[in-house]
Amino acid sequence: MEYKIMYDGKYPCLCMGTLTILKDDKEIYKKKFITSTTSSASWDENYNAVQDGYLIWNDTDNQPKELIEKVNSVLKNYVACCGGCI
Secondary structure: OOOEEEEEOOOOOOHHEEEEEEEEEEEEEEEEEOOEEEEEEEEEOEEEEEEEEEEOOOOOOOOHHHHHHHOOOOHHOEEEEEEEEO
């Protein structure tokens, strides 16, 4: 069994993308607006935006633990604030 995880969220609305999951090349999941961010945004002493954190999958009810871990490991590559608050 092989999962392929795709996410198309982009700044300034990073957390509003579509998460698509394929299992053995068949689409088993496709939804929008199902992530949130652990990030925070602030400004440094030169008024430059400082952002950190990553995305997490919110729609995990009845999902296998292996899949949740796989999706969140992919979403952790989206290191940034979603941009909606800045």
